[in-house]
């Protein structure tokens with residue numbers, strides 16, 4: 001029904017604490033949760049803090065938990081809920097709250113900085129990079145990542161275990177490693193070895209929750225994590241085998 005009133009329960013607070021508050025708000029045909037948050041900001045809750053940017057599922061800013069599920073607010077249609085259902089909206093649980101629905105996601109930027117950058121052979125000048133289309137396509141799936149950090153938020157390794165954060169980079173950075181591992185010119189870092197020894201890949205026990213929440217439908221576990229976990233036993237003892245796998249991979 002156009003203009004129907006719906007019940008929302010939204011977490012309000014900051015780093016010192018907070019609580020869930022109830023709101024009754026108008027919802028119209030075709031709206032998403034972010035529309036409703038914007039309406040609340042225009043009416044009952046002008047100081048409600050929420051991060052967003054594109055409203056098209058492409059900037060990765062509007063990550064939140066809706067009825068306990070990590071989601072993009074701009075891609076969650078109101079029509080997916082029952083009419084009499086109270087919709088609960090809370091900030092991402094794995095990262096520290098700044099205010100209301102806005103969290104401090106700098107953990108992810110730190111992990112990004114720690115990941116060694118793409119490193120082609122030293123004697124290869126920029127402009128002389130050549131790679132086959134098949135190699136470009138192989139890593140394309142991982143490049144769709146919008147850095148919404150929903151996968152990072154849902155992974156149980158850090159969700160309830162803050163102490164694991166230091167040793168665990170998380171699914172978003174495992175697929176970054178996988179992407180570079182598939183790159184034929186990234187010859188100076190053994191990405192599998194790095195993932196295992198530095199990124200904490202061993203903590204992942206393949207629960208696949210990360211894959212389930214990815215709004216870009218990246219097969220994080222099957223196409224990224226599992227291939228990175230698969231090591232040829234010999235490789236551990238023979239770096240030449242690894243280099244060979246780069247040079248002769250196609």
Ligand code: SF4
Nearest residue numbers: 145146148149151214
């Ligand atoms: Fe978001 Fe998917 Fe990228 Fe994780 S891999 S940050 S869930 S887009």
Ligand code: F3S
Nearest residue numbers: 155204206207208210
């Ligand atoms: Fe975490 Fe995904 Fe592994 S949710 S445990 S990184 S499969």
Ligand code: FES
Nearest residue numbers: 054055060062074
């Ligand atoms: Fe950009 Fe939702 S506002 S992904």
